[in-house]
Amino acid sequence: MRRATAAQVPCAAASRGPSGPAREGRERESVSRLTVAMLLLGAAVALWTAPLAGVRATDGERVTADEPQYLLTALSLFEDRSLDISDERAAERHRVFHEAGLPMQEKLQRDGSLVSPHDPLLPAVLAVPLGVGGWVAAKLTLAALAGVLAAAMLWVAVRRFSVPLTIALLAVAAFSLAAPLAVYGTQVYPELPAALAVTTAVGALTGPMDRRSAAVLGLAVLALPWLSVKYAPIAVALFAVGAVALWARDRRTLAWLGAGLVGAAVLYALAHQVWYGGWTVYAAGDHFTGGEATVAGTDPDYLGRSERLTGLVVDRGFGLAAWQPAFLLAVPALAALARRRPRGWTALAAPLAAGWLMATFVALTMHGWWWPGRQVVVVLPCLVLMVAWWAKQYAPARRLLAAGAVLGAAVFAWLVVEGLAGLTLIDDFETTTNPLVRSWRLLLPDNRLDPPGAALLRAAWYGAFAALAVWGWRSVAGPAVPVAVDTVLVTEDKQEAPQCVLVPS
Numbered sequence: 001m002r003r004a005t006a007a008q009v010p011c012a013a014a015s016r017g018p019s020g021p022a023r024e025g026r027e028r029e030s031v032s033r034l035t036v037a038m039l040l041l042g043a044a045v046a047l048w049t050a051p052l053a054g055v056r057a058t059d060g061e062r063v064t065a066d067e068p069q070y071l072l073t074a075l076s077l078f079e080d081r082s083l084d085i086s087d088e089r090a091a092e093r094h095r096v097f098h099e100a101g102l103p104m105q106e107k108l109q110r111d112g113s114l115v116s117p118h119d120p121l122l123p124a125v126l127a128v129p130l131g132v133g134g135w136v137a138a139k140l141t142l143a144a145l146a147g148v149l150a151a152a153m154l155w156v157a158v159r160r161f162s163v164p165l166t167i168a169l170l171a172v173a174a175f176s177l178a179a180p181l182a183v184y185g186t187q188v189y190p191e192l193p194a195a196l197a198v199t200t201a202v203g204a205l206t207g208p209m210d211r212r213s214a215a216v217l218g219l220a221v222l223a224l225p226w227l228s229v230k231y232a233p234i235a236v237a238l239f240a241v242g243a244v245a246l247w248a249r250d251r252r253t254l255a256w257l258g259a260g261l262v263g264a265a266v267l268y269a270l271a272h273q274v275w276y277g278g279w280t281v282y283a284a285g286d287h288f289t290g291g292e293a294t295v296a297g298t299d300p301d302y303l304g305r306s307e308r309l310t311g312l313v314v315d316r317g318f319g320l321a322a323w324q325p326a327f328l329l330a331v332p333a334l335a336a337l338a339r340r341r342p343r344g345w346t347a348l349a350a351p352l353a354a355g356w357l358m359a360t361f362v363a364l365t366m367h368g369w370w371w372p373g374r375q376v377v378v379v380l381p382c383l384v385l386m387v388a389w390w391a392k393q394y395a396p397a398r399r400l401l402a403a404g405a406v407l408g409a410a411v412f413a414w415l416v417v418e419g420l421a422g423l424t425l426i427d428d429f430e431t432t433t434n435p436l437v438r439s440w441r442l443l444l445p446d447n448r449l450d451p452p453g454a455a456l457l458r459a460a461w462y463g464a465f466a467a468l469a470v471w472g473w474r475s476v477a478g479p480a481v482p483v484a485v486d487t488v489l490v491t492e493d494k495q496e497a498p499q500c501v502l503v504p505s
Contacts, residue, residue: 033165034154034155034158034159034165037154037165037169038151038154038155039151041147041150041151041154041169041172041173041176042147042148042150042151043147044147044173044177045146045147045149045150045173045176045177045182045185046143046144046146046147046185048177048182048409048412049143049146049147049182049183049185049186050139050140050143050185050186051416051420052182052183052185052186052415052416052419052425053136053139053140053143053186054419054420055415055416055419055420055423055424055425056419056424056425057424057425057426057427058100058424058426058427059424059427060098060099060100061097061098061099061100062097062098062099062135063097063098063135063188064098064369064426065368065369065370065426066105066118066188066189067098067187067188067189068094068097068098068102069105069116069117069118070116070118070122070123070126070188070189070190071094071097071123071126071130071135071138071188072085072088072089072093072094072116073085073116073118073120073123074122074123074124074126074127074130074131074138075088075093075127075130075131076088076123077120077123077124077127078127078128078130078131079131083115083116083120083275084113084114084115085106085114085115085116086112086113086114089102089114096134096135097134097135104286105117105285105286105287106284106285106286107284107285107286108286109277109284115275115276115284116281116284117276117281117282117283117284117285117288118228118281119190119225119226119227119228119229119281120226120275121190121193121223121226121227122188122189122190122193122227125141125193126138126141126142126188129141138188139186139188140186142184142185142186142187142188142192142193143185143186145185145192145193145196146176146181146182146184146185146192148196149176149181149192149195149196149199149381150172150173150176152196152199152200152203152381153172153176153199153381153384153385153388154168154169154172155203156199156202156203156206156381156385157171157172157384157385157388157389159203159207160202160203160206160207160344161206161342161344161385161388161389161392162392163388163389163391163392164392167388167391167392167398168388170391170398170401170402170405171384171387171388171391171401172384172388173405174324174326174387174401174402174404174405174408175324175326175327175380175383175384175387175408176384177405177408177409177412178323178324178326178404178405178408178409178411178412179323179324179371179372179373179408179411179412179415180320180323180324180371180372180373180374180377180380181195181377181380182412183371183373183412183415183425184371184373184374184377187370187371189370189374190227190228190231191374191377191378192377193223193227194223194224194227194228194231194234194377194378195377195378195379195380195381197220197223197224197227198220198224198234198238198351198378198379198381198382199381200216200219200220201216201217201220201221201238201242201347201351202238202344202347202348202351202381202382202385203216204216204217204220204242205217205238205241205242205245205344205347206343206344206347209242209245209246209249209250209253210250210253211250211253214242214246214250214253214254214256214257215257217238217239217242217257218257218260218261220238221235221238221239221261222235222261222264224238224378225268226268229280229281229282230358230362230363231355231378233354233355233357233358234351234354234355234358234378234379236354237350237351237353237354238347238350238351239257239261240350241346241347241350241351242257243257243258244346278292279292280292280295282295295364296362296363296364297364300361302361305360305361306360306361307447307458308359308360308361308366308447309356309360310458310461310462310465311366311445311447311458312356312359312360312366312373312375312376313327313328313330313331314328314444314445314461315366315367315372315444315445315446315447315448316441316444316445316446316447316448317367317372317430317441317446317448318366318367318372318373318447318448319372319373319444320372320373320376320380321444322372322437322440322441322444323372323373323408323411323412323437324404324407324408324411325404325407325408325440326387326400326401326403326404326405326407326408327383328468329387329390329397329400329401329404330383330386330387331465331468331469331472332390332397332468332469332471332472332473332475333383333386333387333389333390333391333397333472334349334352334383334386334469334472335468335469335470335471335472335473336390336393336394336472336473336475336476337349337386337389337390338473339472339473339476339477340393340476342389348382348385348386349382351379351382352379352382352383352386354379355376355378355379355382356376356379358375359375359376363375366447367447367448369426370426371425371426371429372429387401390472390475390476393475393476394475394476396475397475407436410436411434411436411437414432414434414437415429415432415434418432418433418434443457444457444461445457445458445461
C-alpha cells in the first residue's frame with residue numbers, strides 16, 4: 001500500500017476550521033509569531049556568541065592560523081582596493097591582532113606582490129567592519145551572521161519542513177548556542193557564512209521551484225566557491241538537486257540557471273588565473289610546491305582517512321559530540337529521513353554527503369590548528385534541520401534534544417568563562433576544567449594519538465552508530481497520520497495555507 005503524503009491526506013482540523021477573514025487572520029498571526037521568534041533567536045545567538053571574541057586564540061595571538069590572512073586581505077581591500085598584502089606585511093599591520101611573528105603563507109609573485117592563498121569573499125564581507133572598527137568589529141560581524149544563520153534555519157524548519165515553531169526553536173537553539181556553531185560565530189573563517197549559504201540554498205530548493213527560487217539558489221551556489229574552493233562539491237550537489245526539480249517543472253529556467261553558473265565558473269577560473277596564478281587560490285601559497293592538488297596531501301591514505309566518517313562526530317578532541325552530545329541525534333535522524341523521504345529530503349542529504357565526504361577523504365586533516373568541527377560546519381545546518389524534522393515525528397527525541405540544549409549551552413558558557421580568565425581557544429581547549437566534558441570524553445576514541453584501547457572504543461562506537469541508525473529507522477515505522485500544526489507553508493501556487501503534517505502513529 002502506497003504511503004500517504006501531505007497532499008493526499010485531508011486535514012480534518014483545517015477543513016473544519018474557519019475560512020475567509022478568520023482564516024487569513026490566523027495565518028497572519030502564525031507568520032507574525034515566526035517572525036518574532038526569528039528576531040529574538042537571532043539576537044540571542046548573536047549576543048551569546050559575541051563574548052567569545054574577547055578570548056585569545058593563543059598566548060601571543062588574538063587570532064591564529066589562517067585568520068590573520070583573512071584579516072590582512074580585508075584590510076587591504078578596505079584601504080587599497082587590492083588583494084596584495086605586501087605593504088600590510090611590510091608595515092606589520094598584523095601586530096594589532098597577532099602579536100607574534102606571522103608565518104609566511106604567500107608565495108612572492110613576479111611583480112613583488114603577495115596574495116594570500118584564501119578565497120576573497122570573506123575578506124570582502126569583513127572589509128568595511130574591519131576598516132571602521134578593527135578586528136573586534138570583524139568578529140562581531142561574524143557573531144551577527146551567527147544570529148542570521150540561526151534565524152534562517154528556524155525559518156526553513158518551520159516554513160519548508162512543517163516543524164512546529166516550538167520544536168523548531170528547541171532544535172535550532174540546541175545547536176546554535178553550542179559548539180561548534182557558536183564558536184565559529186567569532187572565528188575568522190568562511191565556515192559560518194558558508195553554512196548560511198547552504199541554509200539559503202536549502203530554503204530555495206524546498207520551496208516552489210520558480211524563477212525567484214532558482215535565482216536565490218544560484219546566488220547561494222555562487223557564493224560557496226568564492227568563500228572557499230573546498231565548498232565547490234557542495235555547490236555542485238545543491239545545483240544537482242535544483243536541476244532535477246527544474247527539469248520536471250521549468251526547463252527554460254534550468255537553462256538560464258545552468259548558463260549563468262557556467263559563465264560564473266568561467267569568470268571564477270579566469271579571475272583565479274589573474275589574481276592567484278592558477279585554477280585555485282592554492283597556487284599563490286608557498287606550501288604547495290608540488291602543485292595546487294597537494295593541498296589534499298602528497299600521499300593520501302584514504303583507508304586511514306575513512307576513520308573520520310565517524311570520527312568527525314565522536315573523536316575525543318575534534319569530534320562534534322565531544323562538545324555537544326546532541327549531535328549524536330543526527331544519526332537516528334538521518335536514518336528516519338532516509339526511511340520517510342519527506343518532500344525536500346534530498347536538499348538536505350545531497351549537500352551533507354558532499355560535505356562529509358570532503359571532510360573525510362579530501363581534507364588534509366581533521367586535527368588542525370583550529371577549533372573542532374571546522375571541516376563540517378558548512379553542512380551542519382543540514383544536520384540541524386534533520387534533527388528538527390525527526391523531533392517533530394518522534395516525541396522522545398524532543399526530550400533528548402532539550403537535555404542536549406541545556407548541556408551544549410552550559411559547555412559553551414564554561415568555555416567562554418574559562419577563556420576570559422586566560423584559557424586560550426586553540427592552544428588549551430582540550431585542557432578544559434569542565435567536569436562533564438572531561439568525563440564524557442573518556443568514552444570517546446582518541447583518533448589523533450591512538451593510545452591503547454582506542455581501536456576498541458572505535459569498534460564500540462561503530463556498533464553504537466548502527467544501533468542509533470536502527471533506532472531512527474524504527475522510530476518512524478508506524479503508519480503516517482495527518483496532524484494539524486500551528487504553522488503555515490507556501491504552496492506551489494504561492495498561497496499560504498495551514499498544512500497537515502504526517503507523523504507516525
